[in-house]
Amino acid sequence: MSQPIFPLVLTGLVYEAGGQALLKGITAEIQATGRTLILGPNGAGKSLLLRLCHGLLKPTRGRIDWCGQTEARRDQAMVFQRPVMLRRSAMGNLTYALACRGVGRAERRRRVEEVLDRTGLAAKAKLPARVLSGGEQQRLALARAWVLRPQVLFLDEPTANLDPAASLAVEEVILEIQASGTKIVMTTHDLGQARRLGDEILFLCDGRLVERKAAASFFSGPESPEAAAFIAGRLTW
Amino acid sequence: MDDFATAFALAFEMIGALDADLVEIVGLSLKVSLTAVGIAALIGLPLGAAVALFRFPGAGLLTIILNAMMGLPPVVVGLVVYLLISRAGPLGVLELLFTPAAMIFAQVLLVMPIIAALTRQVVIDLWEEYDELLLSLGIGRGRAIGTLLWDGRFRVLSVVLAGLGRAMAEVGAVMIVGGNINHVTRVMTTTIALETSKGNLTLALGLGIILLALSLLINGAIHVASVEAARRSAG
Numbered sequence: 001m002s003q004p005i006f007p008l009v010l011t012g013l014v015y016e017a018g019g020q021a022l023l024k025g026i027t028a029e030i031q032a033t034g035r036t037l038i039l040g041p042n043g044a045g046k047s048l049l050l051r052l053c054h055g056l057l058k059p060t061r062g063r064i065d066w067c068g069q070t071e072a073r074r075d076q077a078m079v080f081q082r083p084v085m086l087r088r089s090a091m092g093n094l095t096y097a098l099a100c101r102g103v104g105r106a107e108r109r110r111r112v113e114e115v116l117d118r119t120g121l122a123a124k125a126k127l128p129a130r131v132l133s134g135g136e137q138q139r140l141a142l143a144r145a146w147v148l149r150p151q152v153l154f155l156d157e158p159t160a161n162l163d164p165a166a167s168l169a170v171e172e173v174i175l176e177i178q179a180s181g182t183k184i185v186m187t188t189h190d191l192g193q194a195r196r197l198g199d200e201i202l203f204l205c206d207g208r209l210v211e212r213k214a215a216a217s218f219f220s221g222p223e224s225p226e227a228a229a230f231i232a233g234r235l236t237w
Numbered sequence: 238m239d240d241f242a243t244a245f246a247l248a249f250e251m252i253g254a255l256d257a258d259l260v261e262i263v264g265l266s267l268k269v270s271l272t273a274v275g276i277a278a279l280i281g282l283p284l285g286a287a288v289a290l291f292r293f294p295g296a297g298l299l300t301i302i303l304n305a306m307m308g309l310p311p312v313v314v315g316l317v318v319y320l321l322i323s324r325a326g327p328l329g330v331l332e333l334l335f336t337p338a339a340m341i342f343a344q345v346l347l348v349m350p351i352i353a354a355l356t357r358q359v360v361i362d363l364w365e366e367y368d369e370l371l372l373s374l375g376i377g378r379g380r381a382i383g384t385l386l387w388d389g390r391f392r393v394l395s396v397v398l399a400g401l402g403r404a405m406a407e408v409g410a411v412m413i414v415g416g417n418i419n420h421v422t423r424v425m426t427t428t429i430a431l432e433t434s435k436g437n438l439t440l441a442l443g444l445g446i447i448l449l450a451l452s453l454l455i456n457g458a459i460h461v462a463s464v465e466a467a468r469r470s471a472g
Contacts, residue, residue, distance in 0.1 A: 051369075054373065056369055056372055056373065073375055074375060076373075077373065078369075078373045080369060080370070084366060084367060084369070084370040086367075086370075086384075086388055087388040087389075087390075088388070096384075097374055100374040100375060100376055100380075101374075101375070
């Protein structure tokens with residue numbers, strides 16, 4: 001692993017599209033440890049914030065600083081809500097990701113086998129990725145991120161399209177990835193999932209960071225009326 | 238209807254006898270068109286992908302030109318190539334006029350825009366699906382070209398087949414730059430045109446049937462191969 005890229009410091013992040021401010025000035029510092037969950041209703045700007053942090057989008061205003069590193073993307077990975085499966089075998093999907101990072105052949109092979117094993121996909125290695133089930137595809141997407149051994153893994157509602165059993169399998173893989181030393185930053189609108197996985201909660205509402213707290217105190221005593229309403233399952237509009 | 242029955246009989250007879258002249262003509266047709274499509278694909282696939290992925294001044298104009306050039310009239314292309322390679326033309330020193338190389342040259346010009354324009358659409362569709370993943374993996378648009386062409390390989394293959402169909406079927410360009418010289422530049426379509434003008438309608442139709450059968454065979458073989466490959470990789 002190369003130079004540490006944490007903490008991630010966001011300063012006054014604004015993102016505008018079509019004349020509308022979708023993120024309205026987000027300032028936060030994210031540390032290298034634990035699982036940070038970005039929670040909030042649909043349209044709060046959760047996915048947008050994740051994409052800005054990962055560098056897929058450029059902020060209209062504000063700064064994103066990775067501990068002074070400019071080339072931090074190499075140490076990051078991201079998994080999307082709808083897994084993007086390359087038209088190759090399951091194994092080919094992982095090999096491709098490693099080839100993109102310039103990892104040598106022998107090392108690729110070793111890492112791919114290990115990760116397929118740990119995500120329970122070893123038996124499916126040779127199958128075309130696009131014939132796998134939805135849950136398997138999302139686990140393969142996680143494996144493809146894990147195999148890169150990133151310092152941080154961004155996950156954008158990774159279980160939003162999955163049934164409870166497949167969601168649980170995905171959550172288990174996420175915990176394993178974290179146990180291997182990768183910081184997890186994840187969006188969700190699922191309260192149960194946030195309770196299960198969250199160490200720290202960033203609660204977003206309407207493009208603003210409304211609350212940032214340790215998970216336990218967030219759920220037991222939300223300070224803002226928006227967070228209280230969200231936890232209680234009430235409509236806020 | 239009699240003509241058709243006789244033409245079919247003649248076509249089978251010629252195929253059955255493996256007539257030496259026929260084999261030569263079919264062989265040259267295949268050689269010219271396959272070579273032309275090969276070269277056109279080498280240029281057209283990366284060009285189409287680049288136009289799809291890169292924003293540069295004139296990209297829109299280039300797209301319009303490529304699309305318009307899909308319908309280039311073969312005789313016009315033949316004429317332009319003729320002027321380029323005739324003795325007095327800028328490429329006259331190459332002495333290409335009335336050679337198979339001249340026919341390949343003309344067909345490349347006909348086929349390349351088709352391959353580039355259709356490839357552009359294939360790559361745009363795939364990029365919409367892949368862009369965030371590839372950006373996340375740190376792949377620039379330049380390196381994405383190879384990935385997208387490979388992942389779109391089955392659709393790219395049918396693009397190339399469309400080009401092959403155009404090349405095999407056209408007569409205007411090869412007639413002008415090749416000259417339809419017996420044993421040198423005579424291909425199936427020019428023979429059909431010649432025999433028709435001589436009044437040998439049955440022979441012309443017989444050759445036409447062979448040309449159709451050949452094109453059916455090539456397309457069928459590639460289709461079966463790609464369906465099988467697609468099934469194995471769920472492309």
